[in-house]
Amino acid sequence: MRPIIHAQRNCEDQEKINDFLINTRTGLLGLADELQPYVIPLNFVWWNSCIYFHGLSSGRKVSIIEQNNTACFTVFQEFGTVTDPVPAKTDTAYMSVMLFGSVEKVHQLDDSTGVLQQFLNKYVPGFYDRPLSKVHVDKYRSSLDNQTVSVYRLQPHTITAKENPVHEQNLFYPGKSVSNSSS
Numbered sequence: 001m002r003p004i005i006h007a008q009r010n011c012e013d014q015e016k017i018n019d020f021l022i023n024t025r026t027g028l029l030g031l032a033d034e035l036q037p038y039v040i041p042l043n044f045v046w047w048n049s050c051i052y053f054h055g056l057s058s059g060r061k062v063s064i065i066e067q068n069n070t071a072c073f074t075v076f077q078e079f080g081t082v083t084d085p086v087p088a089k090t091d092t093a094y095m096s097v098m099l100f101g102s103v104e105k106v107h108q109l110d111d112s113t114g115v116l117q118q119f120l121n122k123y124v125p126g127f128y129d130r131p132l133s134k135v136h137v138d139k140y141r142s143s144l145d146n147q148t149v150s151v152y153r154l155q156p157h158t159i160t161a162k163e164n165p166v167h168e169q170n171l172f173y174p175g176k177s178v179s180n181s182s183s
Contacts (some may be wrong), residue, residue: 005165011095011161020095020161021046021075025086025123029053029154030072031064031103038064044073051099051154052106052115065103065152073099073154081172082164083181093171095163099156115138115151 011017022045030039040061042053051073055061065071074183076096084090106112140149 009164010163011163016163017097017159017161018046020077021051021097022122024075024077027051027073027075029061029103030074031061031067032070033060033064034067040182043119043123044075045115045122047115047118049156050154052118052151053154054116054119054149054151056149057148062150065105070103071074071154073104073156075099075103079166079171082167082170083172083176083178084170085178091164093164093166095161097159097161099154100158101154101156103152103154109138112151115153150152 025043026041027044028039029038029042032038038060042055044051044053046052074096076094079093079095082091082093096138106115113134115136120128120132
């Protein structure tokens with residue numbers, strides 16, 4: 001793995017990384033479709049030190065994974081533009097995490113049910129009055145084309161994280177200018 005060029009932006013705080021992965025809502029799955037990259041945005045959950053996503057049991061994403069299951073999953077959040085009196089030092093406050101590993105389909109009904117329950121907990125917390133049942137997961141079909149819905153796991157072998165923390169006093173806002181700021 002290549003070293004991070006801006007080493008001062010490297011984040012090794014595992015608690016911060018975990019919280020970020022738990023709470024950020026969308027990530028980008030990067031796959032290699034032969035010589036062409038294929039990157040798609042996905043909802044995901046970070047659970048048991050793995051990235052989980054779900055989708056139809058067929059399609060381009062599934063075909064690529066079946067041919068080459070090596071993947072990169074990137075999660076990022078931009079917090080605003082950082083101002084500086086020196087124009088070349090204008091920057092962005094952000095956090096990003098990249099996870100490199102292999103994607104596999106989850107075959108065990110208990111595992112799939114647990115993962116899908118984590119999705120409900122993350123995206124619609126408290127909406128349902130009882131836990132997701134295995135019977136529902138086993139019988140569920142997509143409303144798009146009646147295909148089964150599958151759960152996939154990316155087991156990372158490498159995780160890198162970078163951040164440029166937010167300093168509220170330095171963030172740009174409409175109307176802020178170099179003459180009326182103390183940054």
